[in-house]
Amino acid sequence: MRAVRLGLKLGCKTHRARCYVIAKPRSILTQYKDVTARHEWSLVFARCSSLASTQNSNGYSSQSPTIYALSTASGRAAIAIVRCSGNLCLEIYQALCPGAPPLKPRRAALRTLLDPTCGGGKDTEVIDSQALLLYFPSPNTTTGEDVLEIHIHGGPAIIKALLRAIPKCVPLSQSHIRYAEPGEFTRRAFYNNRLDLTQVEALGDILSAETEQHRRLAVSGMSNTLNQRYRKWRTQLLCARGELEALIDFAEDQHFDESAEDFVRSISKQIRTLVSQINKTTANAAKGELLRHGIKIALLGAPNAGKSSLLNRIVGREAAIVSSEAGTTRDVIEVNVDIGGFFCKFKDLAGIRSSATDNSTIGEIEQEGINRAKAHAREADIVIALIPFGQDQKSDDNTGLAFDLEILDFVKQELQEQKRVVFAMSKSDLANQSAGELVEPAKLYLQNTLGVAVNMIPISCLGDGDDTAQSEIDSRGIQGLLDHLTREISELTAAEQIEETSSANQSIDASLGTTQRQQELLKQCAAALQEFLQIIHPNELAGTTDTDEIDVVLAAEKLRVAADCLAKITGQGESGDVEEVLGVVFEKFCVGK
């Protein structure tokens, strides 16, 4: 009779009303056949479908003005594309090309564009004698409305003439045609269900992608995988909540003690899996942020170790001052570079040393430089520690390398915190031995000092890297270091698989494209689910999921909060939320997008 008591305790009218909204009828039908016989499941079905279609109904209507804008970059170019969207596209065409044959949908047509204010007579002004026009009738278009693309010669005067002419194509043009606002084409696509919010965000990413890896990330974000995943999770939560609330509602006069316990246990298992998937997504999102905003790589080493020389070799220009005078670099020099398709931010730092190493005092300015260097190295995703060959006063006799204890201490701490550290043996051209002879004793020394096995790449910044007359180390060292770095970055940014089936046929997991906004909402979602599990857990820990002891109403409420977070991600949330998000997203969009 436990279930009966539960029903009496919780089965108030309010909860009954709510439970109809999100029930997953099929599974409940199977589990609780007796219950279904006595309740109006048609009502449940009806409410379910209305809930499932909480899509934005804020679509642009046929009354919305037709918009137009230059969709290619402004300035001189071979071609320029002006795009129009709305129900006046064909009127615009007829006014610009009076008497020309009708446009066939999705077929390019070569036309002469005329100034619509000249009436098409003998003195008619030609805007462009060879324009290519494409007409896409709604609804299967980028915006969901009729779209007209006008490809013209890309001279600034032609562009201006066409943009002046378009609003004059239709009488009373002010109210019916206007220049598009930033991102308005995409906004219309969103409201007409051609794109969801996650795809709109990925579109912004595509436009700003500068490196190969960022491009791949943005393209995978546009693929709809992420959106489908969020929707699937939300449906799972809606179903779980529906079943839970049905339990409240129908428990009143039913006897399903054991099955109810199994049922709660099965829901909590599902939720645990979901929490783990969400956590993996947010971890992958952090890796995606690295691809988007750049991997921070710090060049660490003693004064004169060759940090600035290495930076200059990597970027292929004199970005930092190189001098034989120790302590030349006092502050951070930051340079962005594309390494193996990854966006990297290299930081050349002040040399680090301790006064004990060479018995010389460290002045205030130098100390500040050292402090800053350490702070930047701590923040970096990867540290390249430069150990120079043969700097007399500090050389280790066995290896000929200048190990500075201050640096090794610092690196040891970083390694303990799982930081990726790449060791480079700089100035290896000064040694007479081969790379193998140099590297092995150095690696052994470092392993003994740091307590972990490390890699050591011999490099030289002297001469031209392509000069085969240079020693083996000179010509290959820097490229070897960059190849090693690329491998480290690939590992650092490799996404963890979210679902069994995911990534199987994808080169990059879509979760890498999770934006900051989505991450925040995913964290809120996971927090609500954790609270749900805490409500269910105490009983599980006691070896039972006695439904009598569980506050089912509160548990169902946590599922509602979690499902709402996912709805906000995809734009299925309240219209106020969506507007707020769109405002932020479209702020970054240009006119014509």
Ligand SMILES: Nc1nc2c(ncn2[C@@H]2O[C@H](COP(=O)(O)OP(=O)(O)OP(=O)(O)O)[C@@H](O)[C@H]2O)c(=O)[nH]1
């Ligand atoms: N032989 C040799 N000399 C190098 C190499 N790399 C740098 N040097 C020389 O070492 C000196 C110091 O080089 P930098 O690149 O300024 O060293 P740094 O670590 O940036 O020095 P600070 O700014 O003082 O910390 C310069 O005279 C360079 O020409 C190398 O690979 N081989």
